[in-house]
Each structure stands twice: as structure tokens, then as C-alpha cells.
Amino acid sequence: MTDDDDGIESTTSRCLSYLPKLEDTYSLWYKRRYMIVQREEKSAGFYNMRECLEISILSMDRSILQSLIDEARQSYKEAERKVVSVFSADTGSKWKLMTSRPKRPLSSIILEPGIKELLINDARDFLSSRKWYADRGIPFRRGYLLYGPPGTGKTSMIQSIAGELGLNVYIVTLSRAGMDDSSLNELISNMPNQCIALMEDIDAAITGVARDLSEPVAAEPPFLAGGSSDEKAAIAKALHNEGKRNDSQSRLSLSGLLNALDGIGAQEGRILFATTNNYQVLDPALCRPGRMDLHVEFKLASRYQAESLYKCFYMPEGPDDAADEHVDEGYESKRDSIDSDEPDSEPQSPSVSEDMPLLLLSPSASQQVTEAPRPPPFKTLQPGQRKPALPNQFLSHREALTLATRFSEAIPEGEMSMASLQGYLMRYKSRPREAVADAIAWVKKERAAKKDQK
Incomplete structure (x- = not known):
């Protein structure tokens, strides 16, 4: 069964084959008609086998069979487009x-x-x-x-x-x-x-x-001359x-x-x-x-490509936050409230519970706990997902652009392939700041490795 009646569209695909499992019989209903489908191999001469597909429908209308085949073909093509x-x-x-x-x-x-x-x-x-x-x-x-x-x-x-x-x-x-x-x-x-x-x-x-396969082949290569038998x-x-x-x-x-x-x-x-x-x-x-x-x-990666690849990895989703200074990610408000000695209306850190008597803590310990920045709550992690390091979370668009520029400046022009840059960033997929900080050391390591291979 072929699909050669769809004009130009059919030229981009090979012929479709509808193949149930061999030697099994399938019974099903299609548009309120009882149908049996069976595929088997039959002998067609010496050492030759011919496959046969039998579709039996209990109906007086032959168009039901054509409707079934057209529907299956359309479903296949819709899946193929993706x-x-x-x-x-x-x-x-x-x-x-x-x-x-x-x-x-x-x-x-x-x-x-x-x-x-x-x-x-x-x-x-x-x-x-x-x-x-x-x-x-x-x-x-x-x-x-x-x-x-x-x-x-x-x-x-x-x-x-x-x-x-x-x-x-x-x-x-x-x-x-x-x-x-x-x-x-x-x-x-x-x-x-x-x-x-x-x-x-x-x-x-x-x-x-x-x-040219017709070229004569030398009877004895030159490097064999002068050697022992x-x-x-x-x-x-x-x-x-x-x-x-x-x-x-x-x-x-x-x-x-x-x-x-x-x-x-x-x-x-x-x-x-x-x-x-x-x-x-x-x-x-x-x-x-x-x-x-x-x-x-296709040349080795330029600084433009390195910067674009970094943006592809770490640029935050959503509209550009033009007013980043008004966005409170949890750090500034916490630091301001701590430095100004104003009461904090948000829940305390789990390390210092409201029911815990503060007199049990030494002055130095309480000072250390008070001065430590309190992280904002983490997003729910999927099973097996590693918890990102605290300082590398909540990149704004402005910071991502700045880090992308710094990353491109650390990558030499026309020395690294895009595949190697992608492999490097994959190791830091949840740590964008560390990716920038370690880029220079990685470049030195790659250069040394290439030098050893020569």
C-alpha cells in the first residue's frame, strides 16, 4: 500500500507499510464494524517467501476499508512532521x-x-x-x-x-x-x-x-629495494x-x-x-x-559565539527586567534589616527557631548566626537533581549579560571549538558564576592538552 496520491508532499517521504506482527490475529472494532487483521508469510517459489496482509471487515460498504487506511496514513504523517x-x-x-x-x-x-x-x-x-x-x-x-x-x-x-x-x-x-x-x-x-x-x-x-582503477601497480615498492629476501x-x-x-x-x-x-x-x-x-x-x-x-x-569559536552560547545556557526566561534594582531577590532586604537592627517580620532561619531560648547561645555564636545571610527558599527540585549552590542562583538579565561578556573575554578568539565550549558549560549548568570564574584555568588546561598531543 503506497501513498502516491498526495502530490508534492509524498515526494519527501518513503512509502508507508502497515505491518502487524507475524502469525498473530487481531480482532477489533472500527466505526462499528467488526474487523480482523492478520499478517503471514506464504511460500512463493523455491527459497522465496511472500508476505500477505489480510484485513477482513464485516460490512457491505467497501469505503470503510479505504477510510481506515487513509486515517492510519494521516496519523503517521502528523507524527512524522515533528x-x-x-x-x-x-x-x-x-x-x-x-x-x-x-x-x-x-x-x-x-x-x-x-x-x-x-x-x-x-x-x-x-x-x-x-x-x-x-x-x-x-x-x-x-x-x-x-x-x-x-x-x-x-x-x-x-x-x-x-x-x-x-x-x-x-x-x-x-x-x-x-x-x-x-x-x-x-x-x-x-x-x-x-x-x-x-x-x-x-x-x-x-x-x-x-x-583510476586501471593504473598499473608497481611490482615492487621502492622501500623494498635493498632488503633481505x-x-x-x-x-x-x-x-x-x-x-x-x-x-x-x-x-x-x-x-x-x-x-x-x-x-x-x-x-x-x-x-x-x-x-x-x-x-x-x-x-x-x-x-x-x-x-x-x-x-x-565553519571556524573555531569566536568571542561572539562564546558570549551567545553563555546566554543560551543561563539567560533567564521571561521578559527583560529593565528595573533590576527594584527586584528584591531576598538578599538586600535581609542585609538591610540585619544592618539596621529593625525587627524582621519574615520567619526566622531554621537554624534559630522561635522556640529556642537565645540565652543558651553564647554571644559569639549568636553574633555569627545573626550576621550570616539568610538564603531565600529554594525551588522544588526534581528527583536526582542537585541542589544549586546559593551564590549562583537568581541571575537577572543584567547580570547574565555582564557574565556573558566576561566569559567571552576569557575565551581566546578562534582556538576552542563550540563542542568543547558546550562541554565545559555543561559541567556548570547550574553554576553560571563559577563557569566564568573557572574559564581562564580551563583555557590554560585545554592549551596544555593540545600542546601535549603535538
């Missing part, structure tokens, strides 16, 4: 649903100004220009190459774009075992008319891809085994990859995203317009 489905290929070159992830809003992606807008606007313009491409005889394809260091937000940006455009993601793994030119062409041709094809870390994936035999055997393993893993040629991207049999309507950490090693033939039309660099 997530991004990610597909990967199995060993038989068939697309299988790998996972479904919630759509990620563009506001959660923090990049330099203009990059998000450039990508999303260009992709939207492409999807709405099918007739423009057809009138001019241009293949209806668009390719994007996102390059930069790891952890700079390339994959996150692709996930967000997929959610904004309502497209599913199909991951093409070029280094998959058994991948060759024909299987790659089959995979790409089996994609829906509108989707995102993702080739991650394409620089690493095509390292072992041969540009035993050494030559051992090294030659190791190279032979390595070549066999690489051949079993991937037999994809660069010409096969290029033909799959923009050859005569290449799929149209899809958006290709390729990511790389090493832009310089890519073959110029792969990067030319028509295959990778737009190249966008």
Missing part, C-alpha cells in the same frame, strides 16, 4: 530507518552572523525553483560542502536545516564494506525526490578511493593482506562517485551535504560547481 527521520543503507543497499530525532530549531545553532541565513535561504530558494531549473535545462540538484575543524557545528546545522525544510536525512557511507560504483548508484537512485543526502567526513571516506617476503605479504582487506571494504572509484553525484543517472531533487575536516585534500573535480555548489567554512 521529527527528522534518519536513514542508512544496509549491506543489501536498501534504505532502513535508523532513528528519528526531534527537529532542532535554528535558534539553538550558534554560528557567525549570516552563515545560518545563507544556508537556509539558499536551500529554500532551491526547493522552490524546480520550474526555473527545468526551463533552462539545468539538473535540479544542489550540493553544499561544509568544511572546518571538528566540533564547529557542521552536522548540527544540517540537522536543523532538515527540520526547517521538513526533509529526511539519508546517510551515504562511502567507506561501507562492499561499497562499489554500482551499489552507490543504486542507493542514490532509491532516494526520494526531495531529501537530504549526507556524506560526512568525505575527506576520510575517499582517502582509499582510486582515481625474508624482509621482502614479510612486507610483501603484509601489503597483500592489506590490499585484500581494503578491497573487501570498499571498491569505489572517484569517477563512480562523481557520476553518482551529477552523472546522467544521478537523482534529481535531492540536496547533498558533504562535510570535511580537511578541505585541502579534496579532489578539485569533487569540489567544482554542479557537484558542490556552495562551500561554507
